[in-house]
Amino acid sequence: MKELFPAKQVMGLVFSLVLTLVALLVHFTDMSFAVGMTILLVTAFIQAFLQLVVFMHAGESKDGKAIYTNVFYGFIIALVTIFGSLLILIWDM
Amino acid sequence: MEFFERFAVPHPSPMIYASMVAIGLVVIGIVFGITYFKKWGYLWREWFTTVDHKKIGIMYLISALLMLFRGGADAILMRLQLSSPDMEILDAQHYNEIFTTHGVVMIIFMAMPFIFAFMNLVVPLQIGARDVAFPRLNALSFWLFFAGAMLFNISFVVGGSPDAGWTSYFPLAGNDFSTSVGTNYYMIAIQISGIGSLMTGINMITTILKMRAPGMTLMKMPMFTWSAFIANVIIVFAFPVLTIALLMGTTDRLFATNFFTTTNGGMDMLWANFFWVWGHPEVYILILPAFGLYSEIISTFSSRNLYGYKSMVGSMVLISLLSFLVWTHHFFTMGQGALTNSIFSVTTMAIAVPTGVKIFNWLFTMYKGKIRFTVPMLYSIGFIPLFTVGGVTGVMLAMSAADYQFHNTMFLVAHFHNTIIPGVVFAMLAGLTYYWPKFFGFMLNEKIGKWSFWLLSVGFVLAFFPMYITGLDGQARRMYTYSEATGFGPLNLMSFFGAALMAIAFVTIVYNILYSIKNSPRNIGNDPWDARSLEWATHTPVPEYNFARLPQVASSEAYWDAKKNGHKLFTGELKDIHMPNNSGVPFIMGIIFFVAGFSFIFALWVPAVIALIGIFACMALRSFELDHGRHIHVKEIKEIESQYEGGAK
Numbered sequence: 001m002k003e004l005f006p007a008k009q010v011m012g013l014v015f016s017l018v019l020t021l022v023a024l025l026v027h028f029t030d031m032s033f034a035v036g037m038t039i040l041l042v043t044a045f046i047q048a049f050l051q052l053v054v055f056m057h058a059g060e061s062k063d064g065k066a067i068y069t070n071v072f073y074g075f076i077i078a079l080v081t082i083f084g085s086l087l088i089l090i091w092d093m
Numbered sequence: 094m095e096f097f098e099r100f101a102v103p104h105p106s107p108m109i110y111a112s113m114v115a116i117g118l119v120v121i122g123i124v125f126g127i128t129y130f131k132k133w134g135y136l137w138r139e140w141f142t143t144v145d146h147k148k149i150g151i152m153y154l155i156s157a158l159l160m161l162f163r164g165g166a167d168a169i170l171m172r173l174q175l176s177s178p179d180m181e182i183l184d185a186q187h188y189n190e191i192f193t194t195h196g197v198v199m200i201i202f203m204a205m206p207f208i209f210a211f212m213n214l215v216v217p218l219q220i221g222a223r224d225v226a227f228p229r230l231n232a233l234s235f236w237l238f239f240a241g242a243m244l245f246n247i248s249f250v251v252g253g254s255p256d257a258g259w260t261s262y263f264p265l266a267g268n269d270f271s272t273s274v275g276t277n278y279y280m281i282a283i284q285i286s287g288i289g290s291l292m293t294g295i296n297m298i299t300t301i302l303k304m305r306a307p308g309m310t311l312m313k314m315p316m317f318t319w320s321a322f323i324a325n326v327i328i329v330f331a332f333p334v335l336t337i338a339l340l341m342g343t344t345d346r347l348f349a350t351n352f353f354t355t356t357n358g359g360m361d362m363l364w365a366n367f368f369w370v371w372g373h374p375e376v377y378i379l380i381l382p383a384f385g386l387y388s389e390i391i392s393t394f395s396s397r398n399l400y401g402y403k404s405m406v407g408s409m410v411l412i413s414l415l416s417f418l419v420w421t422h423h424f425f426t427m428g429q430g431a432l433t434n435s436i437f438s439v440t441t442m443a444i445a446v447p448t449g450v451k452i453f454n455w456l457f458t459m460y461k462g463k464i465r466f467t468v469p470m471l472y473s474i475g476f477i478p479l480f481t482v483g484g485v486t487g488v489m490l491a492m493s494a495a496d497y498q499f500h501n502t503m504f505l506v507a508h509f510h511n512t513i514i515p516g517v518v519f520a521m522l523a524g525l526t527y528y529w530p531k532f533f534g535f536m537l538n539e540k541i542g543k544w545s546f547w548l549l550s551v552g553f554v555l556a557f558f559p560m561y562i563t564g565l566d567g568q569a570r571r572m573y574t575y576s577e578a579t580g581f582g583p584l585n586l587m588s589f590f591g592a593a594l595m596a597i598a599f600v601t602i603v604y605n606i607l608y609s610i611k612n613s614p615r616n617i618g619n620d621p622w623d624a625r626s627l628e629w630a631t632h633t634p635v636p637e638y639n640f641a642r643l644p645q646v647a648s649s650e651a652y653w654d655a656k657k658n659g660h661k662l663f664t665g666e667l668k669d670i671h672m673p674n675n676s677g678v679p680f681i682m683g684i685i686f687f688v689a690g691f692s693f694i695f696a697l698w699v700p701a702v703i704a705l706i707g708i709f710a711c712m713a714l715r716s717f718e719l720d721h722g723r724h725i726h727v728k729e730i731k732e733i734e735s736q737y738e739g740g741a742k
C-alpha cells in the first residue's frame with residue numbers, strides 16, 4: 001500500500017497551495033512594494049523548483065545530472081541578463 | 094479595390110516592377126515544369142513529407158544557397174550605389190530597404206540554414222545514429238524556417254520591405270517612423286523561423302546527448318559534433334530572448350502597446366538591449382559550427398589527429414558562457430556610464446582568449462602534419478589569417494572609449510564581415526566541398542574550386558579592407574551616398590570591384606556544381622578524402638538507415654582506428670531497423686504558419702484567427718495520433734547492402 005500512495009506528490013501539492021496562499025497575501029494585505037516583490041519572487045522560485053522536482057520528476061532518471069546542469073546554466077544566464085540589463089538601463093544610466 | 098491597396102508597394106521603382114514580373118514568371122515556370130514532368134507526386138513523397146535528416150539537410154542547403162544569391166544581389170546593388178560619389182542608382186529609401194533585407198537574409202536565412210544543413214547532414218552520421226531524436230520535429234523546424242524565409246522575401250513586392258536596419262532599433266522601427274508594413278514582416282518572419290531554430294536546438298541537444306553509438310563518451314565525440322552541441326546550447330538559451338523581444342515589438346506595432354515607445358512609460362533602449370542579448374550569442378551560434386567544420390577538415394588534410402582536443406572543447410564551453418556576458422559592446426555609445434562600459438569591455442576582450450587558443454590548435458595540427466592542399470583545406474588555411482584580422486579589429490572595437498570613434502562607421506562593417514565571411518562563409522563552402530561526395534556521390538571539380546577560392550579571397554580583401562580606412566576617416570555605415578569632397582570615392586570604387594570579384598566567385602561555384610554533375614566520376618568509394626570520423630564509415634550515398642549495424646567506438650576518430658589500427662567497427666548480426674514514418678503535417682503547418690504570418694502582417698484578423706486555430710488543430714492531431722514508425726527487415730537490409738560494392742559491412 002505504501003508504494004501506491006504518492007506521498008511525495010501530495011505533500012508537494014499541499015506545499016504549492018501554501019505558497020500560492022502566501023503570494024496572495026501580497027494582494028490582500030497592505031505591504032510596501034519592496035516586501036511584496038520579495039515575497040512574490042521568493043515564492044515564485046520555490047514554486048517553480050517544486051514543480052520541476054516533484055511533478056516533472058527531474059533527477060529521477062539517469063538524465064538527472066544533465067537536467068540539473070541545464071537548469072543551473074539557465075539560471076546563471078537569466079541572472080546575468082537581468083542584472084546586466086538593470087545595470088545598463090537603470091543603475092548606471 | 095480599396096482592400097487591395099494595402100498590398101501595393103509604397104515606394105515602387107522600375108527595378109521592383111521588374112522583380113515582380115520576374116518572380117511571377119519564375120513561379121509559373123516552376124509550377125508548369127513540375128506539372129509537365131509529372132513530379133508533384135515525387136516531390137510530395139520524397140521531399141515535402143520526408144523526416145530523413147539527410148534530405149532535410151539537403152533542403153536546408155539548397156535554401157541557404159538560394160538566399161545567398163538573394164542577399165548577394167542586395168550587396169552588389171549597395172556597393173554599386175556607393176561605388177562613386179553622388180550616385181543615383183538607388184534613392185535613400187530604397188537603399189535603406191536593401192541594407193535591411195541584406196542583413197536579415199544573410200544572418201537569419203542564409204547562415205542559419207547553412208549551419209543547420211551541416212548539423213542535419215553530419216551530426217547523426219558522426220555519432221553513429223540513424224536519425225535525430227525527433228525526426229518529425231526536425232521536419233517542422235525546416236518548414237517553419239522556409240515559411241519565414243518566403244514570407245520575408247515577398248516583402249519587397251507585397252506591401253514593402255522593412256527599412257530600419259537588421260537591428261531594427263526602436264523608435265525608428267515603431268509605427269511613428271516606420272509606417273509601412275515592412276517592419277511587421279521583420280517581426281513576424283523572423284519570429285516564425287526563430288521558433289524553428291529553437292526546436293532544432295532542443296532536437297540536436299537531445300540527439301547528441303542520447304543517441305551516440307556504443308562507446309562514444311562525450312570526450313570521444315568528433316569535434317564538429319561538439320561544436321554543434323555547444324552552438325545548440327547557445328540557441329536554446331539565446332533564442333527565447335529574441336522570441337519575446339519580437340513579440341513585444343509586434344504588439345507595439347499591431348496593438349499599440351508601449352514597450353519600446355518613447356512615451357507612456359515605454360523604453361526604446363530596451364529593444365537594443367534585448368536584441369543584443371540574443372544578437373551577440375547569435376554570432377557565436379554561427380561561428381562555432383564553422384570552427385567545428387574547420388577542425389574536421391584541417392585534421393583530415395593534415396593527415397593527423399586534431400591537436401589539443403581537450404582545450405578545443407574547453408574553449409568552446411568557455412565561449413558559450415562568455416558569449417552571454419558581452420552584449421553591451423554593441424551599444425557602448427547609448428549613454429550608460431563608464432563603469433558598465435568598462436565591465437563589458439573586459440568581458441569582450443576575454444572572448445579573444447579562447448578564440449586564440451583554437452587558432453593555435455589548428456596551427457599546431459598543421460605543423461608537422463602532411464598537408465594536402467585540397468579545396469576545403471584551402472578555405473581553412475585562408476580562414477586563419479583573414480579571421481585573425483577580424484578578431485584583432487574586434488578587440489579594437491571592444492575598447493569602449495575607442496569605440497566612440499569606430500561605432501557605426503565602415504570600420505565596424507569591415508570588422509563583422511571580416512569575421513563572418515572568412516569565418517562562416519568560407520567554412521560553409523569548405524564544408525560544402527568536403528561533404529558533397531558523401532551526399533551526392535561525386536566530387537566537385539578541384540580545379541574550378543581553387544579558382545573560386547582565390548577569386549573569393551582576393552575579392553574579399555579588396556571589398557572589405559578599404560572600409561577599415563574609410564571608416565577611420567569617418568565614413569558612416571548605412572549612408573546611401575557621400576559627396577566627392579569627402580575623398581571616400583576611390584576606396585569605395587575598389588570595394589565595388591572586390592564585391593564584383595566575389596560575385597564572379599559565386600558564379601564559378603554554381604558553374605562548378607553544374608560541371609561536376611555532368612563530368613565527375615561516380616565510383617568514388619565511401620571515403621574519397623581519406624578521412625577520420627564515422628560519417629565516412631558508411632556507404633556513399635548514405636542509405637536511408639545510415640548504418641546497417643551500429644558502429645562500436647573507442648576514440649574520437651573511430652573510422653581512422655578501423656582503417657589503420659585494426660579496430661572492429663561493425664560487429665554482430667543484422668537486426669530489424671526501426672525507422673520513423675513520413676508525415677505531411679510539418680509541411681502543412683509550414684503553410685498555415687505562412688498564412689498566419691501574412692495575415693498578422695497586414696492585420697487581417699479573420700484569416701489570422703482561422704490560421705491560428707489550424708496550427709493548434711495540427712498540434713492536437715499530433716498528440717492523439719498513434720504512430721509507431723515502421724521496421725526495415727533484415728531481408729530488405731541485406732538486399733540494399735548488396736547493391737553497394739563489397740556487400741554488407
Ligand code: HEM
Nearest residue numbers: 376380422423445484487488490491500501505509512513
Ligand atoms: C575576438 C572576437 C570578437 C570581438 C572582440 C568582437 C567585438 C565586437 C564589437 C565590440 C562590436 C561592436 C562594435 C560597434 O558597434 O561599434 C562588434 C560588432 C559585430 N561583430 Fe564582432 N567581435 C568578435 C568576433 C566576432 C565574430 C566571430 C563574429 C561573427 C561571426 C562577429 C560579428 C559581429 C557583428 C555581426 C557585429 C555588428 C553588427 C551590427 O552592428 O550590425 N564578431 N564586434
Ligand SMILES: [Cu+2]
Nearest residue numbers: 373420422423
Ligand atoms: Cu558582439
